Amino acid sequence: MAEGKIIKALSGFYYVKNREDGEIYQCRGRGVFRKRKITPLVGDHVEFQKENGREGYILDIGERKNELVRPPIANVDQAVLVFSAKEPAFHTLLLDRFLVPIEKNLIRPLILITKCDLLGADEKEKLLGTLAVYRQIGYPVILSSAKAGEGADALLSALKGKITVFCGQSGVGKTSILNRLDPALGLKTNEISTHLGRGKHTTRHVELLPVGGGLVADTPGFSSLDFAGVEFTELGAYFPEISEKSAGCKFRGCLHENEPHCAVKAALAEGEIASFRYSHYIQFLQEIKNRKPRY
Numbered sequence: 001m002a003e004g005k006i007i008k009a010l011s012g013f014y015y016v017k018n019r020e021d022g023e024i025y026q027c028r029g030r031g032v033f034r035k036r037k038i039t040p041l042v043g044d045h046v047e048f049q050k051e052n053g054r055e056g057y058i059l060d061i062g063e064r065k066n067e068l069v070r071p072p073i074a075n076v077d078q079a080v081l082v083f084s085a086k087e088p089a090f091h092t093l094l095l096d097r098f099l100v101p102i103e104k105n106l107i108r109p110l111i112l113i114t115k116c117d118l119l120g121a122d123e124k125e126k127l128l129g130t131l132a133v134y135r136q137i138g139y140p141v142i143l144s145s146a147k148a149g150e151g152a153d154a155l156l157s158a159l160k161g162k163i164t165v166f167c168g169q170s171g172v173g174k175t176s177i178l179n180r181l182d183p184a185l186g187l188k189t190n191e192i193s194t195h196l197g198r199g200k201h202t203t204r205h206v207e208l209l210p211v212g213g214g215l216v217a218d219t220p221g222f223s224s225l226d227f228a229g230v231e232f233t234e235l236g237a238y239f240p241e242i243s244e245k246s247a248g249c250k251f252r253g254c255l256h257e258n259e260p261h262c263a264v265k266a267a268l269a270e271g272e273i274a275s276f277r278y279s280h281y282i283q284f285l286q287e288i289k290n291r292k293p294r295y
Contacts, residue, residue, distance in 0.1 A: 001059065006044045007215070008207040009072070014040050014058060016048055027056045041067060042206045042217065043074040043163060066105040069228065071206050073165055073217055078108040078158070080216075082168035082177065085127055086118040092130060096280040098167055099139075103238035104230060107165075110140050110158055114177065117145040133274045137241050146176065156181060159212035166216060182211050232288040236264075239281050241273050255285065 007024070008015040014027045027048050029040050038061065040046065045062035067074040079102045083090050090113065102109045111134055119127065131141050142158070144151035155177070158164075166174045175187045208215040227235075236242045236256060246254060248263030256264040256278075267273045 001047050002050055003047055006040055006042050006046060008205065009040065009042050010205045016046060016058070023054065025050060025054050025056045027058050029058045041072050041074040042208055043076060045075065066107060068101065068105060068165065071165060071217065073206055075163060076107050076165050077162035078110055078164050080110045080112050080164055080166050082112045082114060082166055082174045084115040085113050086115055088169060090127060092276055093280055094169070096277065100227060100230060100238045100284065110142065112142045112144055112155065114144045116143045116150065117147045133277065144177065146180065152180060156212040159214040159216060162214045163208065164214060164216045178209065178211060178216065185209060227284065227288050230288060232285050235281065235285055235288060239277065241277065242281060245273065257282065
């Protein structure tokens with residue numbers, strides 16, 4: 001029995017990199033996984049049986065430290081959340097939607113802003129002011145420009161020794177970034193659709209690629225995230241600045257809406273919590289409260 005890591009999943013096949021010799025084996029999952037309602041995921045540590053040369057069957061899946069639904073991947077160390085400064089425009093609401101599930105899964109986030117060369121001086125100053133809020137919270141931020149080559153070294157350094165997932169809207173340049181970091185990848189890209197104001201999907205499956213001394217996943221872009229698995233009572237824990245201040249609230253289980261003696265609202269009034277972040281928290285809280293139960 002051999003051990004390895006699933007580095008690609010496509011059309012019912014799982015491509016496993018053998019830990020011992022580094023060779024790739026095309027494997028299928030045993031029927032027992034379907035019975036147990038377990039789906040092998042890219043990033044899984046597995047035991048597999050070799051058959052017919054470079055083929056085999058996955059026999060067991062190791063315990064996962066985390067897993068994401070969209071994109072479907074497991075055992076992620078960090079997530080690079082890719083947003084463009086312009087075309088499409090940068091939106092903090094969407095960034096905060098991404099950060100909630102990343103925080104829930106205990107994945108280290110890194111915010112990467114592309115197309116910074118498209119900004120005028122005033123636009124860039126405004127963007128830097130917004131990003132300063134995230135830096136103060138503790139989120140690392142990298143600014144990137146394809147023309148100037150800005151941010152490439154910092155990003156390569158961040159990838160070393162980690163399994164990284166790239167997330168973000170279509171059209172923000174995720175695939176282009178990977179191609180610049182390693183031109184040998186030759187990943188396909190499409191021009192942004194100016195009629196729709198967003199990019200065309202170019203990535204059709206999840207695959208771990210060796211880049212910068214680590215493994216990165218180029219994943220399908222998507223424009224919205226729900227909060228499946230997130231309860232409204234725990235949402236505050238996924239906003240680090242709200243979680244920190246909530247220790248001073250008078251009432252246990254304070255949701256920081258209308259409760260008296262709320263330390264979070266006091267910090268908001270003092271400017272210690274950004275108003276747009278609190279507004280997003282309240283919006284997400286109501287969204288989770290109002291969602292229909294799943295049976």
